[in-house]
Each structure stands twice: as structure tokens, then as C-alpha cells.
Amino acid sequence: MTASELRVENLKVSFSGENGRLTAVNGISYCLKPGEILAIVGESGCGKTVGALSLLRLIPEPPGRIDAGSILFDSRDLLKLTPWELREVRGKDIAMIFQDPMTSLNPVLTLGDQLMEPILRHTASTRQEAWDRAVEVLRSMEIPSPAEKMKQYPHQLSGGMRQRVMIAMAVSCSPRILIADEPTTALDVLIQAQIMDLLQHAQEQTGMSILLITHDLGMVTEIAQRVIVMYAGEIVESGPADELFQTPLHPYTLGLKNSVPKLGHKQEPGKRLVEISGNVPSLNQLPSGCAFHPRCPSVMERCKTEKPVLREVDPGREVSCWLEEASS
Amino acid sequence: MTDASSNPDLLKVRKLKKHFSANGSFLGNSKPDVRAVDGISFTIKPGETLGLVGESGCGKSTAARAILRLVEPTSGEVLFRGRNLDTLSPKEMQDLRQEMQIIFQDPNASLNPRRRVEDILEEPFIIHNIADKTERKDRVAELLKKVGLAPEHAHRFPHEFSGGQLQRIGIARAIALNPRLIVADEPVSSLDVSIQAQVINLMQDLKETMNISYLFISHNLAIVEHFSDRVAVMYLGKIVEMTSSEKLYANPRHPYTEALLSVIPKMESGSDQPRLLIKGDIPNPANPPGGCAFHTRCPIKEKQCETTVPELKEIEPGHFSACLLR
Numbered sequence: 268m269t270a271s272e273l274r275v276e277n278l279k280v281s282f283s284g285e286n287g288r289l290t291a292v293n294g295i296s297y298c299l300k301p302g303e304i305l306a307i308v309g310e311s312g313c314g315k316t317v318g319a320l321s322l323l324r325l326i327p328e329p330p331g332r333i334d335a336g337s338i339l340f341d342s343r344d345l346l347k348l349t350p351w352e353l354r355e356v357r358g359k360d361i362a363m364i365f366q367d368p369m370t371s372l373n374p375v376l377t378l379g380d381q382l383m384e385p386i387l388r389h390t391a392s393t394r395q396e397a398w399d400r401a402v403e404v405l406r407s408m409e410i411p412s413p414a415e416k417m418k419q420y421p422h423q424l425s426g427g428m429r430q431r432v433m434i435a436m437a438v439s440c441s442p443r444i445l446i447a448d449e450p451t452t453a454l455d456v457l458i459q460a461q462i463m464d465l466l467q468h469a470q471e472q473t474g475m476s477i478l479l480i481t482h483d484l485g486m487v488t489e490i491a492q493r494v495i496v497m498y499a500g501e502i503v504e505s506g507p508a509d510e511l512f513q514t515p516l517h518p519y520t521l522g523l524k525n526s527v528p529k530l531g532h533k534q535e536p537g538k539r540l541v542e543i544s545g546n547v548p549s550l551n552q553l554p555s556g557c558a559f560h561p562r563c564p565s566v567m568e569r570c571k572t573e574k575p576v577l578r579e580v581d582p583g584r585e586v587s588c589w590l591e592e593a594s595s
Numbered sequence: 596m597t598d599a600s601s602n603p604d605l606l607k608v609r610k611l612k613k614h615f616s617a618n619g620s621f622l623g624n625s626k627p628d629v630r631a632v633d634g635i636s637f638t639i640k641p642g643e644t645l646g647l648v649g650e651s652g653c654g655k656s657t658a659a660r661a662i663l664r665l666v667e668p669t670s671g672e673v674l675f676r677g678r679n680l681d682t683l684s685p686k687e688m689q690d691l692r693q694e695m696q697i698i699f700q701d702p703n704a705s706l707n708p709r710r711r712v713e714d715i716l717e718e719p720f721i722i723h724n725i726a727d728k729t730e731r732k733d734r735v736a737e738l739l740k741k742v743g744l745a746p747e748h749a750h751r752f753p754h755e756f757s758g759g760q761l762q763r764i765g766i767a768r769a770i771a772l773n774p775r776l777i778v779a780d781e782p783v784s785s786l787d788v789s790i791q792a793q794v795i796n797l798m799q800d801l802k803e804t805m806n807i808s809y810l811f812i813s814h815n816l817a818i819v820e821h822f823s824d825r826v827a828v829m830y831l832g833k834i835v836e837m838t839s840s841e842k843l844y845a846n847p848r849h850p851y852t853e854a855l856l857s858v859i860p861k862m863e864s865g866s867d868q869p870r871l872l873i874k875g876d877i878p879n880p881a882n883p884p885g886g887c888a889f890h891t892r893c894p895i896k897e898k899q900c901e902t903t904v905p906e907l908k909e910i911e912p913g914h915f916s917a918c919l920l921r
Binding site for chain 1: 651799
């Protein structure tokens with residue numbers, strides 16, 4: 268195992284609700300290799316965000332609880348670190364950007380204060396040094412007149428600009444891993460493209476790895492090397508991005524691919540989209556067997572009672588589906 | 596119905612404007628108006644779907660509201676089946692509302708959480724005094740079936756449904772009175788990917804079975820292309836390009852449309868068309884740039900774009916574009 272590889276093993280996270288505990292993440296394992304962009308895709312409630320927040324122990328405990336698993340980074344288990352040790356990792360080795368740049372920036376502090384905080388905490392010794400570094404990262408995020416922006420407040424910036432500041436803050440201490448949780452969901456399409464370009468550029472410049480959490484399949488195929496598809500708290504399929512969407516193995520991945528209209532392929536009038544029937548199951552009423560079976564177009568008798576396990580079917584490609592087992 | 600036969604357009608919008616006054620402080624230093632919708636014109640034929648695309652703040656939702664008279668337009672005309680909505684009495688307007696309905700973006704916010712689904716769906720019949728109590732129950736059950744829900748769902752409250760199901764209820768409410776036109780304001784953007792396709796398919800089925808026309812508002816170009824017959828692209832309160840959806844995607848003429856199309860991921864390997872990256876943000880609509888409003892971000896702009904306002908011109912039959920250079 269290389270030093271900066273992040274290995275998540277059998278991570279389980281649950282929340283206490285009115286009717287007992289709900290398992291949001293049910294035993295997921297994956298590894299993030301140095302310098303790679305790995306995307307975790309899924310719909311709301313599939314556990315992708317909770318899984319990512321748990322990496323830095325950012326879920327509120329209680330009601331949340333990490334029930335099992337380990338997160339190995341630098342031959343240490345992040346789940347066993349003391350709060351103090353964890354603070355050294357957060358922002359320095361592993362940084363994070365969030366979905367909504369408005370609520371994740373402090374409205375009453377200047378951008379400069381917020382940008383300098385992690386730098387002062389982790390790398391710089393003087394305020395001048397921190398200031399210079401902050402201006403430098405703002406410039407690298409293509410923010411016009413960065414020195415002026417340092418004295419401004421978040422509300423004075425547009426949404427796209429705020430997200431740039433968030434990214435600048437995240438990369439200011441040269442982290443080895445960046446967790447990006449739906450970084451462009453709240454932004455307009457043209458701004459989304461700008462932000463993704465910046466992220467990709469920053470990755471190439473620094474060689475960091477990016478864990479990209481998203482529901483946007485298109486974005487994934489554009490920038491990620493590998494993809495993990497989650498459904499109802501579990502990984503249902505993983506593999507290289509281009510292969511996974513060219514030849515999806517899991518019926519859920521195929522369904523996701525087909526339910527997005529393809530641009531420039533205007534079908535004859537009246538042609539319908541291929542939809543996935545039914546609804547995303549709620550965590551307190553998970554179906555028996557394979558959690559996807561009530562919505563699956565190729566469901567078999569076995570799927571209703573027995574839960575499939577994730578297994579490698581081709582080098583680098585994993586899927587958890589009985590269909591795949593039957594066909595091989 | 597002489598009106599309808601002499602005028603085949605279901606909806607005709609002419610030079611519609613909606614300006615919001617942005618009064619500064621009470622000391623009276625008033626700011627310029629926000630010109631949310633600044634003179635847009637288009638028509639929708641019976642059974643046709645017009646997509647309205649643009650980024651946030653471009654005025655597409657305000658346009659929808661002004662057309663339905665949910666906000667009072669500043670100027671311009673809206674003709675529905677040949678009748679100018681401006682000249683109607685409140686009573687006539689209310690009657691006409693049976694024929695024009697709206698589906699909102701967030702079904703959670705647009706359904707009253709304290710009322711049962713049956714009460715929500717009964718409301719249109721009560722307001723327009725259609726059907727008695729028992730008949731209303733039957734109509735509600737029928738509506739629920741039409742949108743793919745079970746009649747038993749009528750007794751439930753909105754919080755007992757998922758987002759996709761709630762949007763189905765929103766759609767059921769909109770089609771209750773057999774409307775001719777439905778304005779759908781970002782109807783799927785708050786839904787999960789797998790549910791979006793379901794709702795789009797439902798709306799398409801209703802279009803065919805009930806001969807409904809849609810004004811379909813969205814920022815998602817791929818969905819708009821799939822769902823619409825024609826598409827209008829808005830930027831800062833104005834329509835900058837409008838044509839059939841096939842043409843718009845095959846042959847976009849306005850640089851803004853081109854940029855919007857180029858950033859959509861193709862989801863196929865091998866189509867490594869370069870992305871047209873547009874710098875900068877949408878200008879503040881209260882203080883739009885002079886000349887062509889897009890010139891601050893346009894990759895091909897020239898000197899004249901900063902001063903001359905381009906008109907929406909017909910560059911080939913049925914294809915309108917507002918660019919000085921093309």
C-alpha cells in the first residue's frame with residue numbers, strides 16, 4: 268500500500284431515528300489511489316454524502332454513529348485518531364469542499380480571515396506568509412484582483428466565485444486528498460463547467476487525489492477515472508469510468524444511463540425515455556434480498572430473498588448482482 | 596369558436612416585459628429597475644411544446660408567471676386563444692384559468708402539508724364549481740390513476756409521499772380541469788435522475804392523450820431537447836435564439852446557445868468535442884451591460900457588440916437569433 272492511498276474497509280454508518288437505527292452506509296469498501304479522480308455516484312439517500320463525511324468524522328455524533336469499519340490513510344486508522352490528531356489531518360492531508368458555498372462560508376468573516384485560518388493552522392508561521400499564500404491560491408483559481416477579494420465578505424461574491432474561494436481554501440495547504448461533495452450542484456451550467464475545469468486543473472498541478480461525490484452522471488464521465496455506483500447504502504457496481512457507462516453490468520447503472528436523455532439524439536416524436544420504475548426505497552423499509560429488486564427489470568426469484576455480494580468479474584470491475592453470476 | 600379558427604396560435608406573447616422596481620433606501624436614491632423580462636415574443640400552437648432555457652436569473656420563471664398573470668406584466672400582450680388577457684374582467688380571467696395551469700418546481704413547497712391529497716385535488720372543482728361532492732370523489736380517484744398513483748393515496752398527506760410521487764400529485768392538480776396549456780416551471784429539477792425520466796414520460800403521455808400544450812421551463816438542455824418541439828433560449832430577460840429543437844442542437848447560431856450546448860457532457864467516449872468555456876458570471880440584471888447583454892462573456896465579440904443592441908432576426912425560416920455577427 269502506497270503512503271497516500273486511502274483505503275476504506277467495511278464502513279458502516281447509522282443514525283438513530285424515531286423507529287430505531289437507520290443504516291445509511293452499510294459496509295462499503297474501496298480505495299482511493301494517489302493522483303486519481305474517483306467518483307461516487309448515486310441518488311439522494313444512497314449514502315454517498317454520509318460515507319464521504321465519515322472519512323473526516325464530520326457526521327454529527329449523535330445521532331450519527333460509525334458502527335464498524337476502518338479508514339486507513341498513511342498506515343493509520345482515521346477512525347481511531349483522537350480529536351486533536353484528526354485536526355492535523357483535516358485541511359492539511361485531506362480537505363473537503365461542500366455543495367453549497369453560501370452556507371459553508373462564514374458570512375461575518377472576511378474571505379481573507381477564512382482563507383488564512385487553515386494556512387496559519389497547518390503551514391505558515393506568520394500572518395504575512397499566510398496572506399501571501401492565500402492571495403496566491405486565489406489567483407490560481409482565476410479570481411480577479413485577489414488581494415481586494417481578501418477584504419471582502421462572502422455575500423459580495425457570486426455563487427461561482429464563492430465556490431472558487433472554497434476550492435482555494437481547500438487546496439491552500441496542498442492536501443493529498445480532496446473530497447468534493449456535489450461541488451457544482453448549486454451552480455449554473457456554464458459555471459459548473461468552469462468549476463470542474465478548475466478542479467481538474469488543480470488535480471493535474473498538484474497530483475492530489477479527488478473523491479468526487481455526485482449525482483450527475485455526465486460530469487463523472489468527463490473527469491473521473493473510476494466510478495463507484497451506490498444504491499441504498501451499498502456499492503452495487505464499480506469500475507473504470509468509460510467502461511462502466513459503455514457496458515454497465517448492474518441493471519441500476521444501466522437504468523441510470525438510460526434515463527438521461529442524450530443530447531443531439533432527438534428521438535422521433537413521442538419516443539419515451541427508458542425509466543426505472545418505482546421509487547428509491549426509504550432506509551427504514553429496505554426490501555429483502557437485493558435492495559434494487561422491486562425496481563429491477565430483470566429480477567429473478569433468487570433476488571427477492573438472497574442478497575448478492577460485490578465481487579470482481581473482470582480486472583478492476585466489481586458488481587453485486589445475481590444476474591451477472593448466472594451469466595458467467 | 597371563430598376566434599380559434601382564425602387564430603391558430605394557442606398562446607401568443609407579444610413584447611412582454613416585467614420590470615421590478617428596486618427602490619433604494621427610504622432617503623429616495625432610487626436604483627434602476629430590474630428588467631427581469633425585457634420584451635419577449637413567441638407563440639405556442641395547440642399541442643405544441645415550447646422549451647424555455649436559460650441560467651438562473653435570466654427571467655424564465657418570471658416570464659411564466661407574467662404569462663399566467665400570477666404577476667402583473669409591466670407591458671406587452673398575452674393572447675390566449677385569441678383573447679387578450681389584459682382586457683378580461685377578473686371573472687372572465689378566473690374562468691379562463693381552467694384552461695391554463697402551472698406545475699411548480701418544488702412539489703414539497705407547492706402542496707399544502709396540512710391537507711389530504713383528496714382535498715388538494717378537489718379544490719379546482721370547488722373553485723370552478725364543477726361536479727357535486729360524490730362526483731368529485733370519483734374525479735379525484737380518476738386523476739390519481741391517470742398520473743400513476745392508487746386511489747387509496749387520496750387519504751394521505753403530502754409528507755407520506757416521495758418527491759416523484761408529490762410531483763405526480765402536482766401534475767394531477769394541474770390536469771384536473773382539462774387544461775389546454777400547462778406551464779411547467781422546472782418540473783423535474785428537484786427530482787432524482789431515475790425519477791426524472793418517469794415524470795417526463797408521464798407529462799408526455801398526458802400531452803398525447805389530452806392534447807396539452809406545454810411551456811416547459813428548464814435549465815437542463817438535454818431534457819428540453821428531448822421534450823420540446825421548439826426551444827427558446829433566454830439570456831438576461833431576452834430571447835437570444837429560438838427554433839425547432841432539432842435545429843437548435845444541430846445548428847446553433849448564437850454563441851450563448853453554442854456555449855450552453857458545448858458544456859453538456861456527452862456521456863459517450865470518442866466525442867471529444869472541445870468545450871467552449873465561457874468566462875465570468877451572469878451580469879447583474881439590475882445593471883445589464885450595454886449593447887448585446889452577452890458581450891461581456893462572448894468568445895467572438897467585436898467592438899460593435901458593446902454599443903449596438905442586436906434584434907431577434909429570422910435567419911432562416913423558423914430560426915431566430917439575436918447576434919450582430921451571425
